[in-house]
Amino acid sequence: MKRILVLGATGSIGTAALDVIRSHPDDFRVAGVAVRSRAGEAERLGSEFSAPWFAGEDAAARAVRETDADLVLVATVGLSGLAPTLEAIARGIPVALATKEVLVAAGGLVTSRAREKGVPIIPVDSEHSAIFQCLQGERASSLSRITLTASGGPFLEGPPDLSAVTPEMALRHPTWRMGPKVSIDSATMMNKGFEIVEAHWLFGVPLDAIDVAIHPESVVHSLATFADGSTLAQLAPPDMRVPIQYAFTWPDRLPAARAALDLPALGSLTFRAPDESRFPALRLVREAAAAGGTRLVALAAADEVAVAGFLAGKIAFPDIVRVVADVVERTSVAECDSVEAVLAADAAARDAAQLLVK
Numbered sequence: 001m002k003r004i005l006v007l008g009a010t011g012s013i014g015t016a017a018l019d020v021i022r023s024h025p026d027d028f029r030v031a032g033v034a035v036r037s038r039a040g041e042a043e044r045l046g047s048e049f050s051a052p053w054f055a056g057e058d059a060a061a062r063a064v065r066e067t068d069a070d071l072v073l074v075a076t077v078g079l080s081g082l083a084p085t086l087e088a089i090a091r092g093i094p095v096a097l098a099t100k101e102v103l104v105a106a107g108g109l110v111t112s113r114a115r116e117k118g119v120p121i122i123p124v125d126s127e128h129s130a131i132f133q134c135l136q137g138e139r140a141s142s143l144s145r146i147t148l149t150a151s152g153g154p155f156l157e158g159p160p161d162l163s164a165v166t167p168e169m170a171l172r173h174p175t176w177r178m179g180p181k182v183s184i185d186s187a188t189m190m191n192k193g194f195e196i197v198e199a200h201w202l203f204g205v206p207l208d209a210i211d212v213a214i215h216p217e218s219v220v221h222s223l224a225t226f227a228d229g230s231t232l233a234q235l236a237p238p239d240m241r242v243p244i245q246y247a248f249t250w251p252d253r254l255p256a257a258r259a260a261l262d263l264p265a266l267g268s269l270t271f272r273a274p275d276e277s278r279f280p281a282l283r284l285v286r287e288a289a290a291a292g293g294t295r296l297v298a299l300a301a302a303d304e305v306a307v308a309g310f311l312a313g314k315i316a317f318p319d320i321v322r323v324v325a326d327v328v329e330r331t332s333v334a335e336c337d338s339v340e341a342v343l344a345a346d347a348a349a350r351d352a353a354q355l356l357v358k
Contacts, residue, residue, distance in 0.1 A: 107201030129243035193285025309357030
């Protein structure tokens with residue numbers, strides 16, 4: 001029985017993960033749950049699963065130190081996932097990673113430490129899980145290109161002026177049910193930019209060998225192209241319990257009570273190139289990634305502040321990317337090869353972004 005520590009237990013990923021665990025009582029046990037807020041809900045979950053619970057700013061890292069887990073699911077918001085990820089790696093515990101900002105802001109640091117300790121980082125994002133699954137039984141060195149699919153979010157079609165978009169409109173994703181932060185990032189396509197950076201660190205593929213294809217049906221979760229020209233894809237319904245369960249069972253699989261794909265019922269699957277004039281976040285992330293270091297940290301930090309500002313009604317929807325671009329442009333380029341350097345760059349970028357969303 002695998003003991004799983006769930007960090008961010010009350011978020012959308014944490015909730016889906018606990019649903020997976022409930023559906024396999026003979027295979028998984030909750031080693032503990034951690035939340036930053038909503039302590040009452042954490043206590044209820046702790047009681048349900050007969051597991052310790054942790055709440056507060058340092059709850060996730062404390063939970064890693066104080067529980068006996070076989071796998072740590074990191075599903076917290078933003079850079080708060082960095083400390084528990086590094087703590088799990090230091091303790092030799094495999095990490096199921098669902099927090100994008102950990103690799104965006106500190107990908108080199110995290111992946112180098114994981115390699116040193118021989119600790120696997122198992123991706124939970126549906127796109128990276130797809131590539132991870134396509135690579136099973138393949139030599140990583142033969143992977144030549146990655147294509148990340150994107151639904152296009154709620155504003156794929158319609159007028160080019162998005163200044164009147166409300167939070168309610170932006171949160172209404174057409175295919176996925178996600179938390180507020182990632183839902184807004186999907187609407188701006190900042191999340192897809194983040195996923196380019198994540199794929200670079202997870203699979204060792206150059207940034208310019210990672211493509212994005214708009215795929216509104218959200219059935220093909222990503223594609224891997226190999227040196228011989230063969231392309232493999234992973235398909236599944238748009239249900240986060242699929243990649244979560246695979247992260248929990250890897251390298252094996254377990255049955256699930258969910259419906260499989262009915263391809264004839266789908267009829268057709270469509271793909272197209274993203275319109276970067278409509279979604280400038282993609283270009284912004286690629287430019288920040290090319291510079292690396294402090295600029296990637298600034299990108300993730302400023303986006304978190306800008307999204308919060310939009311949800312609070314302080315800035316308009318198009319201002320999210322404008323605020324992030326402004327902060328990134330003002331950030332000098334420097335290496336971030338330590339936790340202290342990452343946290344310092346993060347704090348500076350947050351301060352700069354806060355001034356722009358007041």
